[in-house]
Amino acid sequence: MRDILKPALLVGPLLLFLAAAYVVPFLGVLSWSFTLPEPGLHNYANALTDELILSVFLRTFRICLFVTVFAVIAAYAIALVWVRGTPAQRLAAEVCILIPFWISVLTRAFGWVALLSNRGLINTWLTQLGVISEPLTLVRNEFGVILGMTHFLVPFAVFPIASAMRSLDERVLLAARGMGASRARTFWQVFLPMTAPGVLGAAIIVFVFSLGFFITPAILGGGRSVMAAELIYLRIFQSPNWGLGAAISVLMMVVVGLLLGLLMRYARPKSMLS
Amino acid sequence: MYKPGPLALVLAAFVAIFLLLPLFAVVPVSFTPARFLTMPSGNWSLRHYQALVDNPAWLQATLLSVRIASLSATISTALALAFSLGLWMYRPWIASILIGFVLMPMVAPPVVSAITLYFFLTSLSRLNGLVGYDTTLGVALAHSVMIVPFAVVLIMVALAQVDRRIDLAARGFGAGVFQRIFKVIVPNIRFGLLTAFFLAFVLSWEEIGVTLFITSVNAVTLPRMMWMGLRDNIDPAIAAISVVLIVVVIAVILGKTAITAMAAKRQ
Numbered sequence: 001m002r003d004i005l006k007p008a009l010l011v012g013p014l015l016l017f018l019a020a021a022y023v024v025p026f027l028g029v030l031s032w033s034f035t036l037p038e039p040g041l042h043n044y045a046n047a048l049t050d051e052l053i054l055s056v057f058l059r060t061f062r063i064c065l066f067v068t069v070f071a072v073i074a075a076y077a078i079a080l081v082w083v084r085g086t087p088a089q090r091l092a093a094e095v096c097i098l099i100p101f102w103i104s105v106l107t108r109a110f111g112w113v114a115l116l117s118n119r120g121l122i123n124t125w126l127t128q129l130g131v132i133s134e135p136l137t138l139v140r141n142e143f144g145v146i147l148g149m150t151h152f153l154v155p156f157a158v159f160p161i162a163s164a165m166r167s168l169d170e171r172v173l174l175a176a177r178g179m180g181a182s183r184a185r186t187f188w189q190v191f192l193p194m195t196a197p198g199v200l201g202a203a204i205i206v207f208v209f210s211l212g213f214f215i216t217p218a219i220l221g222g223g224r225s226v227m228a229a230e231l232i233y234l235r236i237f238q239s240p241n242w243g244l245g246a247a248i249s250v251l252m253m254v255v256v257g258l259l260l261g262l263l264m265r266y267a268r269p270k271s272m273l274s
Numbered sequence: 275m276y277k278p279g280p281l282a283l284v285l286a287a288f289v290a291i292f293l294l295l296p297l298f299a300v301v302p303v304s305f306t307p308a309r310f311l312t313m314p315s316g317n318w319s320l321r322h323y324q325a326l327v328d329n330p331a332w333l334q335a336t337l338l339s340v341r342i343a344s345l346s347a348t349i350s351t352a353l354a355l356a357f358s359l360g361l362w363m364y365r366p367w368i369a370s371i372l373i374g375f376v377l378m379p380m381v382a383p384p385v386v387s388a389i390t391l392y393f394f395l396t397s398l399s400r401l402n403g404l405v406g407y408d409t410t411l412g413v414a415l416a417h418s419v420m421i422v423p424f425a426v427v428l429i430m431v432a433l434a435q436v437d438r439r440i441d442l443a444a445r446g447f448g449a450g451v452f453q454r455i456f457k458v459i460v461p462n463i464r465f466g467l468l469t470a471f472f473l474a475f476v477l478s479w480e481e482i483g484v485t486l487f488i489t490s491v492n493a494v495t496l497p498r499m500m501w502m503g504l505r506d507n508i509d510p511a512i513a514a515i516s517v518v519l520i521v522v523v524i525a526v527i528l529g530k531t532a533i534t535a536m537a538a539k540r541q
Contacts, residue, residue, distance in 0.1 A: 212383020
């Protein structure tokens with residue numbers, strides 16, 4: 001009995017804290033989804049059949065897919081320079097990755113507004129140069145949302161990819177070159193496949209993060225291209241339907257749980273953390 | 275394939291520009307003389323920086339954010355330290371399940387955590403007026419939940435690098451649990467502990483997703499205040515405060531990079 005007392009005193013407080021502040025309230029949210037406004041499964045039936053909600057799900061899925069592809073490609077390019085460039089290139093890449101990483105999501109979304117809005121940097125320049133007469137609509141639409149979210153998620157995609165590139169055995173590349181493979185062939189047939197687990201890990205992380213995102217879409221989408229997470233916010237605070245908001249949250253949690261299961265199985269998260 | 279080729283370098287340069295451009299776009303906008311968001315045409319003005327100083331709400335929001343961040347970073351680092359020490363010293367067989375459990379708030383979608391914590395704090399509000407929805411302590415508790423997984427990860431990484439034999443030696447010489455923790459293990463992970471506290475502080479300082487759900491008019495943190503100025507008619511004061519925040523981050527990162535580079539040169 002005494003053997004279990006000391007570890008329990010150390011490990012216990014955090015477990016109790018999270019049980020009280022996170023697990024029990026989540027069960028509460030779960031119960032909302034089945035009981036508000038009246039008991040039954042109608043919230044889930046509603047969420048899975050209502051055309052408006054389904055269109056939001058579809059849009060969320062489409063945006064997340066674009067964001068994942070763009071963020072992973074961008075992250076791969078800059079991670080390559082960060083890991084395998086000359087010392088000066090590495091330093092430059094590192095600074096370019098870390099500065100946006102440490103700047104808050106609000107400031108970064110606002111940066112895109114300042115860049116893309118009607119009187120922003122790009123429209124002002126293009127008008128002064130005489131390229132356009134009317135400002136382009138670059139923000140408050142899906143385009144702005146995709147740009148802003150990709151910008152936010154690139155650093156998160158860089159870390160697993162860079163870690164896969166670092167752990168790659170240099171001798172394999174030497175062998176490929178020694179056997180006469182060109183630089184391009186070495187990249188496509190050796191380097192890229194060997195860093196594939198990092199790419200897959202990065203893709204899943206970016207996709208999962210972007211599913212639950214709502215600050216950037218809310219600011220850059222301007223209420224027009226609502227995503228699932230913003231829909232939850234609206235159902236809780238603006239046109240309240242707590243049961244429906246809770247049901248969408250639960251569905252989102254299930255999807256994320258399945259995706260993370262995939263990550264654990266295929267992308268070896270332990271090797272990515274180190 | 276030892277060094278990135280020209281194509282990779284060009285692509286990476288575009289990515290670098292993409293990453294930095296929106297941050298620099300904020301600068302000219304913050305000097306606009308106009309009352310709305312626009313590029314300054316000709317005459318630049320400091321009126322929006324003046325507004326930051328003149329409007330006491332900005333200072334109040336900043337101070338509140340510092341208070342909440344200090345409180346939640348302290349709570350979460352302390353809980354994470356005890357938890358990680360328990361796992362490191364006793365290595366329970368369910369360790370990996372416990373780690374998975376405490377990392378939940380980090381991997382769950384932020385909006386799901388937000389609605390969960392909204393439920394938590396509104397339930398607490400029914401019991402008391404001090405800790406609950408839209409209170410300083412309520413926000414600090416909610417932030418602690420969100421940042422504790424990050425503190426756990428950093429402290430576990432730091433512990434993984436400690437040589438177990440020094441702890442064994444201390445034990446062999448008759449040190450109790452208390453002495454082993456505070457005289458042997460904690461001094462050996464002090465940098466990891468400091469990093470965990472720092473990251474926790476920053477994460478709470480800039481937290482907005484959960485904060486939006488659990489505050490309304492009383493506990494207005496700095497990000498919450500920025501959000502209010504960002505939604506409908508964009509207030510150029512947001513540009514001014516953004517420039518200030520960006521300058522701070524760039525200064526810290528460049529300073530740290532310079533110090534590391536100098537330390538590397540000296541060796």
